[in-house]
Amino acid sequence: MINSSDVRKVAGYLEGWVSVAINTVLFVVKYFYGTLYNSIAIVADSIHTLSDSLTSVIVILGFWVSYRAADEEHPFGHGRAELIATLIIASMLIMVGIDFAQRSVSKLLSGEGLIFNWILIVVLTISAVIKEAMALWAMALGRRYNATSIIADAWHHRSDAIATALLAIALVFGGSLWWLDGVLGIAVSALILMTGVKLILDSSSELLGKAPSVEDVEKLKSLVTNVNPLIKDVHHIHMHRYGEHVEVTLHIKVDNKMSVQEAHEIASNVEKRIKEALGWEATVHIEPENEEESS
Numbered sequence: 001m002i003n004s005s006d007v008r009k010v011a012g013y014l015e016g017w018v019s020v021a022i023n024t025v026l027f028v029v030k031y032f033y034g035t036l037y038n039s040i041a042i043v044a045d046s047i048h049t050l051s052d053s054l055t056s057v058i059v060i061l062g063f064w065v066s067y068r069a070a071d072e073e074h075p076f077g078h079g080r081a082e083l084i085a086t087l088i089i090a091s092m093l094i095m096v097g098i099d100f101a102q103r104s105v106s107k108l109l110s111g112e113g114l115i116f117n118w119i120l121i122v123v124l125t126i127s128a129v130i131k132e133a134m135a136l137w138a139m140a141l142g143r144r145y146n147a148t149s150i151i152a153d154a155w156h157h158r159s160d161a162i163a164t165a166l167l168a169i170a171l172v173f174g175g176s177l178w179w180l181d182g183v184l185g186i187a188v189s190a191l192i193l194m195t196g197v198k199l200i201l202d203s204s205s206e207l208l209g210k211a212p213s214v215e216d217v218e219k220l221k222s223l224v225t226n227v228n229p230l231i232k233d234v235h236h237i238h239m240h241r242y243g244e245h246v247e248v249t250l251h252i253k254v255d256n257k258m259s260v261q262e263a264h265e266i267a268s269n270v271e272k273r274i275k276e277a278l279g280w281e282a283t284v285h286i287e288p289e290n291e292e293e294s295s
Contacts, residue, residue, distance in 0.1 A: 005067075005244055008145040012063035015138050015150050019056035019157070022134060023049050026127050033123050042120060045167055048096075048160055049127070055089045055156045062086070062149045066243045079243015082149050083203045089152040090199035096159050097192035104185030107170075111178060116171055124168035131161035152199050155192070162188050212239040220250065220274070227273050228266050230254055232289050239280075246280040256288035 027050040034042030062085025070077040135157035142151035166184055173180055212220075221234045236251040252270065254263050267284040274282040 008147070008244070009063055009067050011141050011145050012147060012150060013060060015141050015153065016056045016060035016063070019059075019134060019138070019153065020053045022130065023053040023056065026130065027053075030123065030127060033120060037117060037120060039117075039120060041167060041170075042124070045124070045164055048163060049131075052156050052160050055092055055153050058085050058088050059149045059153050070245075076240070076242045076247060077245045079241070079245050080207060082147065082243055083207050086148040086152050086203040087200060087207075089149060089156065090196045090203065093152065093155055093159065093199070094193060094196035096156070097189045097196055100159070100163065100185055100189035100192060104182045104189060106182075107185065108179060108182035121168050121171050124164050124171070128161045128165040128168065131157050131164060135161060148199065148203055155195050155199070159188075159192050206241060209240065212237060220248070220278075223273060223277055224250070224252060224270050227270050230258070230266065231270070236285075244279075246278075248274065248280045248282045249285070250282065251285045251287050253287045253289045256290065258288075 027046045030042055030046035030049060033039075034046055062082045065081035066077075066079045066085075068078045135154045138150050138154035138157055141147065142149075142154055163185075166188070169180060169184070170178075216239065217237055220237060224234045225231055231252050231254060233253040234250060235253075236249075238249045240247040252267070254266060263286045267286055270284045271282040274280050
């Protein structure tokens, strides 16, 4: 039987390898037509497409490392490797945004439009549609399996789709609206930069030990208090995420006259229930309820 972890890993590998294959094909096609019609802009765009393969390779490597088994040096597994992959991809996305902005400003300052060519317009339009379809697919996979590296790769696909679409627009309106490509490029570069920064902030927060969400805390408290009516309070909840592996520590209060054996059984039942319901590894600390609290 295939478990959800295996399906998630396959999804990561699939997105990575499909992206590498399609990007390589698009690079060959755009590079061929770019050299055929002596268009430096199309050749440059083909190189941009090929560079997206690098981010997809990083996705593959991130998933490969993150699903390696735990060892003595990393007893909680290697799940955070995926977050490191996200940081790398997001940093590359920021570089793409900066490059976008620089090229857009240069186009506005030069005042030069591109020469109209139907064949190049068709090639670029098809490429842009394919890249946006890849972005939508990768975004859906990333959200479904909560994979930030795939979501980051999806934004790389989208940035390439937008760059290619803007190039096609520049070919269509190169004469009359020569400035349109530059203006749209600046707007898009701002979007790409903001997305890259957000991905870096979110991934860094997880790596630094982000506090559990209010929803997770309330869900855990409700689950624990329903294990045994003798549990008086649940507090001091800490959560540590290592990819799909989650470690939780929490304190529970019980009657101060309860035997050590009975308190231990309650703690074990709580840990077992958390594992069954949420798939999290839990460590429960028992505290005695003082007289004032019990009265």
